[in-house]
Amino acid sequence: MDPNSETRKMTSYLTDNSSCETQKLAPPRGPGCSWLVAVAAVAASLSGLMLGYEMGLTSGVLLQLRGLLSLSCREQEWLVSSQLFGALLICLAGGPILDRYGRRCSLLLSGALVVGGTILHIAITSFIALTLGRVIVGMGTALSGTAACLYIAEISPRERRGLLVTLYELMLVVGVMLGFSCSYAFATVPHGWAYTFGLVIPPALLQFSVVLFLPLSPRFLVAQGKVEQARIVLVRMRGVEEHVEVELRDIQGGLKEESEHSFSELFSNKANLRSRLLTGVALVFLQQATGQPNILSYASPLLRSVGFNSDAAATLASTGFGVVKVVATIPAVLLVDRVGPKSFLCVGAVAMGMSLVALGALTLQSHTHLSSLCKSQTIPNHTLTPWDLNRTTIDFNESETFSTRLPSQWNREEALGTNREDDGTGESGGGTTNIEVSSTLKLASLISLLVFVAAFSISLGPMVYVVLSEIFPMGIRGRAVSVVSAVNWATNLLISMTFLTITEKIGVPNVMFLYAAMSFVLLVFVVLRIPETKGRTLEEISKQLAKKETF
Template identity: 80%
Template sequence: MDSNSETKSMTSDPSETQKLEPHRGTGSSWLVLVAAGAASLSGLMLGYEMGITSGVLLQLRGVLSLSCRQQELLVSSHLLGALLICLAGGPILDRYGRRCSLLLSAVLVVGGSVVLIASSSLVSLTIGRVVVGMGTALSGTGACLYIAEISPRERRGLLVTLYELMLVVGVMLGFSCSYAFATLPDGWAYTFGLVIPPALLQISVLVFLPPSPRFLVTQGKVEQARIVLARLRGGVQESVEKELIDIRTGLKEESEHRFLELFSTKANLRSRLLTGVTLVFLQQATGQPNILSYASPLLRSVGFNSDSAATLASTGFGVVKVVGTIPAVLLVDSVGPKSFLCGGAVAMGMSLVALGALTLQSHTNLTSLCKSHTISNHTHTPWDLNGTSIDLENSDLFSTDLPYQWNGEESERTNREEDGIRESGGGRPYVKASSLMKWASLISLLVYVAAFSISLGPMVYVVISEIFPMGVRGRAVSVVSAVNWATNLLISMTFLTFTEKIGVANVMFLYAAMSFVLLVFVIFCVPETKGRTLEEISKELAKK
């Protein structure tokens, strides 16, 4: 693969170039929409992989007799692949272009999914998830940059958030498909395989789409960039020439940037990088990845008493994410990402405080989401109790039922809870978690998911695609994405273990605190980018 592959369709002969010449006055907003839609299929695939995680986890834990650590490994393998590709994604994006990177990522998704379908062991499942993670992460980075660089400035926010809209649709489909195939033999294999059709569709469309005009200019192909811009802007010559001049001027000013300068004070690059890194860190530290990856187990912990009920309830997360993202997509260009981020941070913090308080009052609040792994004798593992293996396919690893034997005071208290009575400080009886409390917990979770979907979910992508100069944008976004996936990986790998140490309620309070930290950070550190070109944003940030 080389950089010429991205433009070969335009350079083969004069007649090919003639085909690309636009007819003056011919609107071609349809081409921008098609290109943005094809790139946004990356969001659909990433969202789908996120959505199927919790449902597939409930199926595979019994089939493969997975321990808590093994479940965390299976969830985290997708994130590990994403982190690995991010470390190499910058050079790929900058050398071969956004479109070629999207093609490569779609191929990785197809290949990894084939491995998953044919898998029969934890090792092969892990490898397949790593490959799929590499594909979805590279495509996510490339898609946002590609959309931002082909879009007119007055529609850039709308089209970039289309990626997030497709992502949440993918999450909804992932939850729904997990539930639909939950009762079928090897249903998890069908669930893994359904991501292949959109990957093949993306490949088939991308081969006919133009590369980013900004990428063409960086490669010295100015005339081809002019042709592409004319196609994208409907042949309005004055608009095309002005935008091309802006791109070339911006690139000339940024041409001296090197990768290491991202960490220097030149043009305030270090400040911009810290802004992007902090945003993605807080995006993960407010808990959203765990809410999705462990949705079904978490719902078990707040009172949904079967796998099927918890999986069905978790599909509501996908629906709410779609509904919450629509206003963000429609209003981002008029309201601006900064306002959405502030409002969303407040709503997330309040809903998490409410969820933590409800969980404290709930009988189902035990020390972890998988405490049933602890069987009567702590010297034995769940898979070797007195020399006899346990059939985990028919047991509930995420059940909120208590272990068979606890010692002393805790055992006595547990027995009283089982009967629905526990004495409080005033001597009044404590009643088991009511149906009202269960549904109140679910509503708090849904409000939290909706607040994230209207703010932190789509708006982080918008801000990150706008704040870096073109000369280092691919590498800068890759660094930010690497931090994003590394944080996600760390949080997801330790979530079950962490809740075992401090309890579900305290985890919710911690996430709430991080939401309010996010609010303060956005108010004081995130620039307003509404209504400005990428070059104008970069010039202003360089002066600060």
């Protein structure tokens, strides 16, 4: 769900008449958070850490596994997409699990899936085992993320709900950073990919052991008709009995309102719900079509294509993506109420488009479009030192066959400032090439990628689901977001499964230009179709959208 696409995804499933993304953190009007609420929120937020970690490690271990298993482009796409496929499956089937067995039991089940899937693809080194294991892990992390956000939102007092749900989002981006970092730490270690995969097991076991002792969510208990048990849990979590009766009545009122709406209403003209649904679907489609999931999943291979000469160097550079995501997410979370999601989306779309145009131009200039993203850059049947392996490149000619240049030839051509298009005068279509220029282009390419990641992290990452939580009425919001989330995962899966194939056919620069075009399409869509919600109540937003045709 990207992917980073999970950011704020389920915070729209709120249990009262306000949304945690849109309310400001006012001074507490009732009891604050007890220690039990804090422990429960931290334990549930480990789901974000695990999901982010699995997202971040993919690109680094891919470089190791494609050489170990001699993976083709299609197999690499399947390996990357298998986690997304598992997430899509659980997105379609997880609702009944959450509703029937509750959030806490769903967290326990998801922990077992993560541990079981990880052990499977570590114990058996084969493409089939890896793919199946990643599907199971994808199911576990997606179910865990949904259950965690629901659980946190339902146990938190209204005045602290936004803060506690944001903890999940922060843990997610920290997990992405850790995934990139651990991939680098084990990049040169024998079977380092197995250690990288295995590091998700400790937080999964920690969450499992803590959740066993946590109470069920009060909202789930009320839905099951166990009102008295829900009252007892609320007293434990609030620390005092004051305000508990009011909160209990709010929960009962919210459940009654949800029961008055049917799923089919989403596709009707009632209150303009069909147009709102199409707005949400279009927004999540553009979120994926701008390329962020592929940039994360294929970060290390992409960096190799723009000039980083070794797997370790490319993986190290990709750790910067995780750091940037953490740093960029913080101001977005703190300023969303003051600036508004629409402004963040506009600024992010412009920055993403410009950075992708720059990246496409840089890859054209450096001729890195001649390199294959999905082929290990090694020379078979030839003994080389580690340095030689890092200096070997594989180029493709116009007939799509490839020739390997030996390190000595590579160094000689680099020293002379020539390349494959050299006409014998020392010049080529891209100009004279030398080590200094190559390093400059490489740095500029990395900066362009980092700007792209930062722009996504302050805009599409957190803001898409802020908008989704605001454009749907309370009674049907959960079901609307579940439909949009399924479209989100399906689009993410489709784009990730075709990224390498498309790159091989049209080249890295053209793919970047395509993503840039989609970023500018996003800008136009946001300006024309997304309502300004800053400083407005959910009731005011809903009243406007009920009258306004958005499609």
